[in-house]
Amino acid sequence: MRLKILGCSGGVGGPLRSTCLQLDHDIIIDSGTGVGDLTLEEMAALRHIFLTHTHMDHISFLPLLIDSIFDRIKEPIIIHALPESIEALRKHIFNWIIWPDFSKLPSTDHPVIKFEPMRPGEKITLDGRTIEMIPVNHVVPGVGYRVEGPQGVFAFSGDTTSNDCFWQGLNARDRLDLLIVECAFTDDDLELSKKAYHYCPSLLTDDIAKLKHRPDVYITHAKPGQECVICEQVKTALQKLSIHVPVQCLTGGEIFTL
Ligand SMILES: [Zn+2]
Numbered sequence: 001m002r003l004k005i006l007g008c009s010g011g012v013g014g015p016l017r018s019t020c021l022q023l024d025h026d027i028i029i030d031s032g033t034g035v036g037d038l039t040l041e042e043m044a045a046l047r048h049i050f051l052t053h054t055h056m057d058h059i060s061f062l063p064l065l066i067d068s069i070f071d072r073i074k075e076p077i078i079i080h081a082l083p084e085s086i087e088a089l090r091k092h093i094f095n096w097i098i099w100p101d102f103s104k105l106p107s108t109d110h111p112v113i114k115f116e117p118m119r120p121g122e123k124i125t126l127d128g129r130t131i132e133m134i135p136v137n138h139v140v141p142g143v144g145y146r147v148e149g150p151q152g153v154f155a156f157s158g159d160t161t162s163n164d165c166f167w168q169g170l171n172a173r174d175r176l177d178l179l180i181v182e183c184a185f186t187d188d189d190l191e192l193s194k195k196a197y198h199y200c201p202s203l204l205t206d207d208i209a210k211l212k213h214r215p216d217v218y219i220t221h222a223k224p225g226q227e228c229v230i231c232e233q234v235k236t237a238l239q240k241l242s243i244h245v246p247v248q249c250l251t252g253g254e255i256f257t258l
Pocket residue numbers: 053055138159
C-alpha cells in the first residue's frame with residue numbers, strides 16, 4: 001500500500017495544499033487543493049473518493065476534478081461519504097447552480113460520479129485494502145478512516161476536536177502503524193479550537209493518551225505558519241504524559257509504504 005500526501009495544510013499559499021491523501025493509484029481520501037497536482041492521467045485513474053466531511057478545504061477540488069476527467073473515464077467514480085455529507089454536496093455544490101449534477105451526467109444511466117452512502121463502523125475492501133469509517137467530533141458530521149493493507153495499517157482523523165469515538169474505534173482493532181491526525185491550532189488558541197471543533201496540542205495529546213497503540217504520529221491541518229510551534233507543543237505535551245511516540249508535522253509530498 002502506497003500512501004502519498006498530496007495536501008495536508010489548513011490553508012493554501014505557495015507550496016501549501018489543502019487535504020488530499022492518495023492511496024495507491026485509484027483511491028483518494030478528501031479532495032482538497034492537493035488533488036490539483038495530479039496529472040490528467042493520474043486523475044482519470046482514480047476510482048474511489050472517500051470524504052471525511054464537506055468543509056471547503058476537503059472538497060474544494062472535487063467539482064473541478066470530476067469536470068477535468070469527465071470524458072476520460074468509462075466507469076463512474078464512487079464517492080463514499082456519510083449520508084449527511086452526500087445530501088450537503090447534492091444540495092449545495094452539485095445543484096446546477098454552483099456546479100452541474102454529475103451524478104446525472106452525461107446520462108442518469110451512465111453518470112460520471114456515483115454517491116455511495118457509508119456509515120461509521122462500515123468497512124469496504126478494495127483489492128486487499130480495507131477502509132473503515134470511524135466517527136469523529138467536528139462542527140459538521142465528520143469521520144476519519146482506518147485503512148488496513150497487507151503489510152500495515154494507518155488511520156486519518158479528518159477534522160475533529162476532543163472525542164472518545166475515534167480513539168475507541170482505533171482501540172477496537174489490534175494494529176496501528178501510522179496515525180495522521182489533525183492539530184489545527186496552537187495552545188494559544190485553545191478556546192478557538194473548542195469553538196471550531198478542531199484540536200490544539202493540549203486537547204490532542206489528552207486524546208492520544210486514550211490510544212492503546214503507539215504509532216508514528218504525523219500532524220496535519222496546521223494553520224499556515226504555525227506548523228513548527230504546533231509540532232513542538234505536541235511533543236512537549238506528550239513527554240509530560242510519558243507517551244513516547246515519534247511526532248512530525250506533515251509538509252506535503254510524503255510517501256509512505258505500508
Ligand atoms: Zn472541517
